Amino acid sequence: MDPSITSAVVQALPETGSTMASGVDLAELRDDLEQVALEALDARMRGISLAEAVTDERFANLVAFHSGLRDALLLEIPKELQPWVATIGGDEVSERLPARRGAKGISEAVAAEQIGRLAHLQDDLFVQAQGADPASAGDGPAQLQAALSELLMFESVRLRLLVTAWSSTEFEALGGDDQSIDAIAWAEVEALLAEPALGEGDIRPLPVMVAAGSLALARDAAERVEALRLVSEDERETLRMRARLRAALRELRLPESVLLENALAGLLGEDRMEVTDLQEQRPVALDGLSRQAMDQRVSRGRRALSKSPESWPSRRKPALFDLLRAAEIHE
Structure with missing residues (x-):
């Protein structure tokens, strides 16, 4: 697989050799990403949307990647990674990390470099993902790059929508779930990847996709409110109870x-x-x-x-x- 996208992903991680990156096998990470890309491409060539493929047992690596990212959102941030998270998150995030309170931050030059790598990664993913149609993305490595880029854009939007939905019990109390969010995220990413103007000028594609996804999430919630008017109060209370339980478990x-x-x-x-x-x-x-x-x-x-x-x-x-x-x- 052409290493341009996989290398960009790896380079956005903490520096190799630092305590933050210790224990990370970069060669293994590249191999894992390639397997995920192969399955994403396979799904797309079969006409299966990513929202469906990430829960389809025929694509075991893709399913594991999707599930693992969700769980990673709720995993306690290891002490070794907290400086990196603080750097890309800024002062507000840094102050919420116990290991960073009162600690001396890394240099401004290093911080700017890490933030810059992440910004470039977002732009590179969008450029590659716009060619994710297997019929037009080229042969071999080009197809894999495009498929992986499309997947990572989808997962980025999906994870931000999960944070929005999980920040209260409202969406789940209306019957919404993780798969609903998958469908919303994919619909917005797929539509915006087909919009040529999104890559022009100073437009940052990923924030636009997240904003579009948030609006779609709100529309979906409004539709669910109307639909639930037709069901019994007992059914609505069951949904509310399950939403409260899920929210408690996430803590x-x-x-x-x-x-x-x-x-x-x-x-x-x-x-x-x-x-x-x-x-x-x-x-x-x-x-x-x-x-x-x-x-x-x-x-x-x-x-x-x-x-x-x-x-x-x-x-x-x-x-x-x-x-x-x-x-x-x-x-």
Whole structure:
């Protein structure tokens, strides 16, 4: 695969050799991105939208990538990565990171370089994604670059819409869910990628896509309000209860959140999975835990949820979701 997009993604990460980047195998990351790109391209050539492909078991790497990004939003930010997050997030984010309070920041030159790499990555993704139609993107590496770029634009918009929807219980109380957000994000990204004017002048495509997605999310919510007028109050209360429960679970440490969501699947209107199958499906949350450890976390978590929120297994350090949610509130 031509390394231009994969290299841009890798270069936007913390510097190789720094404590922030320790433990990251960049060659493995490139290989993983290539496998994801191959499946994204395969789906698009079959006429399957990305919103559908990311939950289609025929595209196992794509499904895992999509699920892993969602879980990463709720993962406590490791201390080693907090300086990098503080740099790209600015002063407001930095002050919310416990390891950064009162700490000396990195130099302005390094900060500007990291922010610049991310900005260039956004622009590069858009340019490549505009050629994501397999019939017009060229052969081999060009197709893979375009498919990966299109996917990353979609995931970027989708993650920001998740933050918006998760910042209150309103959307889920109306019957909206993660797959609804996938569909909204893809519809807006696909439409705007076909708009030539979006790449002209000083227009930043990704913020425009996020704004369009936010408007579409609001329209979808309004339509759901009207539709729910036709159902019983009991059904509406069930949706509200499930929304409150999901919101509470998102405030927990990621392993407990995933395990308890599964344990309480009946209340959420879903099917319960065997924890070993769940672990295989959600490695970001559960990798490395023994069956006994997972069972113990479920047992302790159930008891804790019956008490006051102070007793819940909540996050000790902020997750990216916490920082983005706070930033949205202050906008």
